[in-house]
Amino acid sequence: MSESVSLTINGNKYSAVKGTYVLQVARDHGIHIPTLCDHEAIEPYGACRLCIVEVTRGARTRIVTSCLYPVEEGLVVQTDSPRVMKNRKMLLNLLLARCSENHVIQGLAREYGIEQPAFSQEYWEKHDCIVCGLCVRACEQVVGVSAISLVNRGISKEPKPPFLEKAQDCIGCGSCYYVCPTGAVKLEDKNGVRHIYKWKVAFRLKKCSKCGIQWAPEAQLTYIRKKWNLPSDFFEICPNCR
Amino acid sequence: MRQILDGITEGKGQESDIQLLKDLSEHLQDSALCALGGSAPNPVLSTLRYFHDEYEAHIKNKKCPAGICKALIKFSIIDEKCPGCGMCVKTCPTDAITFMGKKKPVILDQAKCIKCRTCYDICKMGAVRIE
Amino acid sequence: MxxxxxxxxxxxxxxxxxxxxxxxxxxxxxxxxxxxxxxxxxxxxxxxxxxxxxxxxxFRAFSLNKRGKHIVNVCLGTACHVRGGELILESLERQLGVGRGQTTPDLKFTLESVNCMGCCATGPVVKIGEEYFGHMTNDKVEPMLKKYRE
Structure with missing residues (x-):
């Protein structure tokens, strides 16, 4: 039996399993905390910092990322105190300056009432990527190939394929594209070929021998077949025709 | 943050920048991922506290009282103090200083000067002025 | 190799x-x-x-590009910065003809900057190979390099 603890979120008492993270507990009870770099299938990382909340333990109050803060007995959490909102607003202002043309960020900024960006236009950049590393983590933890990684550090840090060339280990599964919160990873299937431009890769798509639909990259199917020791004709037909 | 500070040293600072720097610093102390991030704005905050007048000088008067920020300073020769020894002429990397003969003050060409401070450091007579 | x-x-x-x-x-x-x-x-x-x-x-200490025989490190830590480390770096850039992080075409020198060498009292500091040069000024840059040029 796992130990249960009781905590307070926004004035209401809840009980939760010890060791779960504040974000998860809040979500289970329908309390909204904004996030960008969180995904249920991937370990939390605390990169986007939007999920910050104010926690009080004893006499000490501080700001923490709820996605990485384990619940404890008697913890008092505020998800939208003035201090949290002030910090979240500044975060969005910073993200907005970095991704000045990204619709996701613009939408979030509007949601938090940012009419006039805090930083003047000369500091604006046109990135889509917020360097949350979700694509890198998905590739490592979910897919298991680690075709890409975060390279450099500080302000020049970004997800890139090794040696900045074609990502050799990539299997074209597109997980990075599906998890990217800001649409920075672009994927396109055209003329039977899948392109993921950010990693400089292109993959031929497998044609279903029955309906003729091009349903998945050949490289990905080979990877799955090898991993599970499946017969070589296992993926001849698409899941719909099976 | 660095861009704003750089902007101030280049004379492009606005009066709202000081408040923005303070807000940013507090934000960083509150919500940075690592402890180093939390202490990173300390130098900014302490300079804002103890050298507030320098920030104002840079932003309002576009002057650098300490004579460091290249965009805001100018080098010149104090003719009365210059003995015409030629030390600065030899060391100037861009030949911006012309030798006019012994005991005659040298002449500094502003268009060639890259404000590298070499002449200021080498002059034993204190004849180079920074303002 | x-x-x-x-x-x-x-x-x-x-x-x-x-x-x-x-x-x-x-x-x-x-x-x-x-x-x-x-x-x-x-x-x-x-x-x-x-x-x-x-x-x-x-890690800044790693380089993926070929580096020169002598690695010139200019300290830009707080103390050296205050004492004019940038001016020394600019002077070295002029003398070597390469920018920060670059290597001279003859593969003799690589110019790099570091964020503190731990000998702040002697700043601004330049390190070439394993040799340290403290209290640097612009006019000392050329004589310092001379030794390594051969």
Missing amino acids: KDGLSVILKKYGKDKSQLVSILQDIQAEYNYLPREALEKLSKKMDIPQSHVYSMATF
Whole structure:
């Protein structure tokens, strides 16, 4: 039996399993905390910092990322105190300056009432990527190939394929594209070929021998077949025709 | 943050920048991922506290009282103090200083000067002025 | 090239947590991190190339490009910065004709900057190879380089 603890979120008492993270507990009870770099299938990382909340333990109050803060007995959490909102607003202002043309960020900024960006236009950049590393983590933890990684550090840090060339280990599964919160990873299937431009890769798509639909990259199917020791004709037909 | 500070040293600072720097610093102390991030704005905050007048000088008067920020300073020769020894002429990397003969003050060409401070450091007579 | 690398890899076996030490050894051997060495390391140790590359680009001490015989390090830490480290760096850029992080075409010098060498009392400090030059001024830059030019 796992130990249960009781905590307070926004004035209401809840009980939760010890060791779960504040974000998860809040979500289970329908309390909204904004996030960008969180995904249920991937370990939390605390990169986007939007999920910050104010926690009080004893006499000490501080700001923490709820996605990485384990619940404890008697913890008092505020998800939208003035201090949290002030910090979240500044975060969005910073993200907005970095991704000045990204619709996701613009939408979030509007949601938090940012009419006039805090930083003047000369500091604006046109990135889509917020360097949350979700694509890198998905590739490592979910897919298991680690075709890409975060390279450099500080302000020049970004997800890139090794040696900045074609990502050799990539299997074209597109997980990075599906998890990217800001649409920075672009994927396109055209003329039977899948392109993921950010990693400089292109993959031929497998044609279903029955309906003729091009349903998945050949490289990905080979990877799955090898991993599970499946017969070589296992993926001849698409899941719909099976 | 660095861009704003750089902007101030280049004379492009606005009066709202000081408040923005303070807000940013507090934000960083509150919500940075690592402890180093939390202490990173300390130098900014302490300079804002103890050298507030320098920030104002840079932003309002576009002057650098300490004579460091290249965009805001100018080098010149104090003719009365210059003995015409030629030390600065030899060391100037861009030949911006012309030798006019012994005991005659040298002449500094502003268009060639890259404000590298070499002449200021080498002059034993204190004849180079920074303002 | 092959031998040195094999010795290094043998020394560490398959211990993946030693990646940084291995990279340090490779850099000590070749003066930089050659791409082939990183690829081989990834294969031998069964570490994804992306991890190796990420590690090699994260640390400032590692270089992925060929470096010069003498590595010129200019300190830009707080103390050296206040005492004019930038001016010394600019002076070195002028004298060597290369920018920060670049190598002279004759492969003699690589100009780099660091964020503190721990000898702040003698700032601004320049380090060439293993030799330290404290209390630097612009006019000392040329005589300092002279020794290494041959």
